Amino acid sequence: MARTIFEKIWDNHLVHSEGGQHLLYIDRHLVHEVTSPQAFDGLRMNNRKVRRPDLTFATMDHNVPTNNRSLPIVDQVSATQIEALARNCREFGITLFDMASTEQGIVHVIGPELGITLPGTTIVCGDSHTSTHGAFGALAFGIGTSEVEHVLATQCLWFASKPKTFEVNIEGSRKSRAVTAKDMILYVIRKIGTGGGAGAVFEYRGPIISELSMEQRMTICNMSIEGGARAGIVGPDRTTFDYLRGRKYAPKGEAYERAVEFWRGLTTDPGARFDKSVTFDISSLAPQVSWGTNPAMVVDVTESVPNPDEFAKGNENERKAAVRALEYMALVPGTPITDISIDRVFIGSCTNSRLEDLIEASVVVKGRKVSPNVRAMVVPGSQQVKAAAEAIGLDKVFKEAGFEWRESGCSMCLGMNPDVLSSGERCASTSNRNFEGRQGAGGRTHLVSPVMAAAAAVEGRFVDVREWL
Amino acid sequence: MPAPFTSITSRLVPLDRVNVDTDQIVPKQFLKLIHKTGFGKYLFYDWRFDTNGKPRTDFVLNDAKYAGRSILLARENFGIGSSREHAVWAILDYGFRSVIAPSFADIFYNNCFKNGLLPVVLSKQDIEYLFSNPDQEVEICLQDQIVVAGDRVMHFEIDGSRKKLMLEGLDEIGITLKLEDKISNFEKKMIGQEIKM
Numbered sequence: 001m002a003r004t005i006f007e008k009i010w011d012n013h014l015v016h017s018e019g020g021q022h023l024l025y026i027d028r029h030l031v032h033e034v035t036s037p038q039a040f041d042g043l044r045m046n047n048r049k050v051r052r053p054d055l056t057f058a059t060m061d062h063n064v065p066t067n068n069r070s071l072p073i074v075d076q077v078s079a080t081q082i083e084a085l086a087r088n089c090r091e092f093g094i095t096l097f098d099m100a101s102t103e104q105g106i107v108h109v110i111g112p113e114l115g116i117t118l119p120g121t122t123i124v125c126g127d128s129h130t131s132t133h134g135a136f137g138a139l140a141f142g143i144g145t146s147e148v149e150h151v152l153a154t155q156c157l158w159f160a161s162k163p164k165t166f167e168v169n170i171e172g173s174r175k176s177r178a179v180t181a182k183d184m185i186l187y188v189i190r191k192i193g194t195g196g197g198a199g200a201v202f203e204y205r206g207p208i209i210s211e212l213s214m215e216q217r218m219t220i221c222n223m224s225i226e227g228g229a230r231a232g233i234v235g236p237d238r239t240t241f242d243y244l245r246g247r248k249y250a251p252k253g254e255a256y257e258r259a260v261e262f263w264r265g266l267t268t269d270p271g272a273r274f275d276k277s278v279t280f281d282i283s284s285l286a287p288q289v290s291w292g293t294n295p296a297m298v299v300d301v302t303e304s305v306p307n308p309d310e311f312a313k314g315n316e317n318e319r320k321a322a323v324r325a326l327e328y329m330a331l332v333p334g335t336p337i338t339d340i341s342i343d344r345v346f347i348g349s350c351t352n353s354r355l356e357d358l359i360e361a362s363v364v365v366k367g368r369k370v371s372p373n374v375r376a377m378v379v380p381g382s383q384q385v386k387a388a389a390e391a392i393g394l395d396k397v398f399k400e401a402g403f404e405w406r407e408s409g410c411s412m413c414l415g416m417n418p419d420v421l422s423s424g425e426r427c428a429s430t431s432n433r434n435f436e437g438r439q440g441a442g443g444r445t446h447l448v449s450p451v452m453a454a455a456a457a458v459e460g461r462f463v464d465v466r467e468w469l
Numbered sequence: 470m471p472a473p474f475t476s477i478t479s480r481l482v483p484l485d486r487v488n489v490d491t492d493q494i495v496p497k498q499f500l501k502l503i504h505k506t507g508f509g510k511y512l513f514y515d516w517r518f519d520t521n522g523k524p525r526t527d528f529v530l531n532d533a534k535y536a537g538r539s540i541l542l543a544r545e546n547f548g549i550g551s552s553r554e555h556a557v558w559a560i561l562d563y564g565f566r567s568v569i570a571p572s573f574a575d576i577f578y579n580n581c582f583k584n585g586l587l588p589v590v591l592s593k594q595d596i597e598y599l600f601s602n603p604d605q606e607v608e609i610c611l612q613d614q615i616v617v618a619g620d621r622v623m624h625f626e627i628d629g630s631r632k633k634l635m636l637e638g639l640d641e642i643g644i645t646l647k648l649e650d651k652i653s654n655f656e657k658k659m660i661g662q663e664i665k666m
Contacts, residue, residue, distance in 0.1 A: 015648070023651075034501070046642070077501040128550065146554060150645065153642045153645075153646065160631050195574070198573075225550075228546070228549070321488060
């Protein structure tokens with residue numbers, strides 16, 4: 001029977017089914033400091049071991065300061081959590097990329113970069129943006145801390161039911177370099193809503209997806225969770241195989257060739273049925289900007305802030321949410337997006353902090369200056385991204401324009417470290433969530449692509465970056 | 470290991486907002502703690518308290534009328550966003566034993582069962598009815614999968630495995646560890662040996 005790639009990976013990892021639930025084997029477990037300490041405590045309390053430390057990899061990313069790494073961490077609570085991860089990794093024999101490591105970075109950036117993420121694997125992490133790894137044709141889920149403990153102890157995970165399959169076709173032709181993968185996924189979420197993919201795994205397909213680089217595919221899969229799906233997946237192809245060649249933990253030499261042969265079979269068969277399917281034509285897509293407090297509250301840069309009635313389309317609860325969002329965001333319906341001034345710019349996060357994101361943003365920034373009213377920062381996704389960017393002089397481009405150039409980490413995507421918005425500050429951000437207070441209590445987040453964020457930094461307000469590229 | 474859940478009776482705390490995300494349930498500044506307890510005081514922190522730490526009078530949890538109630542009534546798509554299980558720990562630690570909503574985000578829903586917090590999905594009509602009668606005593610019976618409010622009996626669906634886990638307060642890891650033979654056998658004959666480490 002014709003199967004989707006999701007079904008092939010599912011079938012390949014099914015250990016046991018019982019009472020309607022399914023036990024899946026997990027190939028790679030990624031761990032970070034925020035969602036793991038209680039899981040390790042649970043193991044200790046019950047005298048349990050980590051079953052496969054060789055399949056478990058850890059890094060510290062959420063809390064880490066992005067300024068000078070040689071200084072001690074000022075926030076003692078953060079320091080304690082970071083130290084707890086180091087201690088747990090030593091005690092249980094887990095590979096850790098710590099703050100001094102040249103391989104440290106956001107967990108969803110370093111997994112692919114180190115070749116830990118491979119097609120056909122099952123990957124979990126106590127972080128909802130684990131969906132990122134689906135860009136490689138992996139089945140990758142975010143899990144809670146209890147499940148982190150379960151996977152540490154058993155290398156398996158229970159599913160109370162098999163997820164549904166949801167095809168997202170992206171068709172048409174890209175007219176401008178200024179319309180990016182970020183705009184495509186924001187548009188998809190805007191159309192299907194933040195709960196549209198609940199209970200499902202997205203498979204992104206179509207000619208546009210095939211043309212995208214691995215970085216761009218990661219941006220799209222990363223935000224699957226913002227559309228309600230725990231996982232998003234792209235069938236692996238030559239682009240995927242080329243990206244993985246020579247990566248530290250990926251198969252090498254003859255093993256790589258055998259792996260590629262296996263990976264080639266991991267595409268959705270012709271005629272495979274999806275439980276649900278949507279198609280979007282992106283030929284006339286404009287850069288997208290969020291105006292509200294969830295990632296479905298998005299418009300084109302050429303549009304205005306919507307009025308709540310128009311947004312809610314008759315749903316009273318959504319209308320109330322829109323009214324509340326506008327109040328929080330201090331926006332008035334009818335205001336052109338390009339009239340909105342900003343105070344801060346954040347280029348970073350597991351959505352948009354890879355080398356290609358920084359290169360694209362630097363093209364916009366080169367030879368220009370950050371507006372005197374704006375404080376802008378670039379936070380590379382990993383130490384390897386930072387080094388690669390510096391090797392081609394991007395640090396100089398950004399610094400000369402007036403950007404801060406930081407060390408790697410999650411930083412102002414969620415503001416667990418000192419990088420936060422002050423109350424009332426408005427930020428153009430390449431991250432994934434514009435929830436109330438996400439980047440700092442009272443802070444106002446507008447989600448955009450790296451090129452849109454770069455242009456906003458220069459102008460001090462949103463601009464249609466298609467006019468610049 | 471969570472305590473078994475059979476049934477509860479309580480009046481409701483109505484939280485009349487859609488798409489409540491886990492960043493609101495527990496803001497990030499409280500995720501640095503390394504234990505599971507004590508999160509109740511941070512529940513809905515930025516909605517409960519102003520920037521000076523004073524309770525906001527317009528938020529439902531600060532209305533004395535609702536104090537001590539153990540069922541949270543919510544709207545569509547409750548628990549979206551971050552996978553932080555701290556959200557569930559905070560709701561439980563505050564004193565809730567169940568959340569009733571028309572729909573939940575997947576990861577949050579899953580996390581509830583691991584901690585003995587019962588998420589109940591009811592139809593939009595039933596939810597509207599409950600929002601219009603939050604001061605009525607409501608009984609949730611997990612065994613029969615019903616919510617009873619006065620003479621209105623509302624049925625809810627739940628996966629059999631999750632129901633058993635809740636009713637018996639089972640140690641899921643302990644159960645899985647008994648399947649060690651199956652897991653070891655799987656590792657030996659696993660398809661896709663090419664990707665083994």
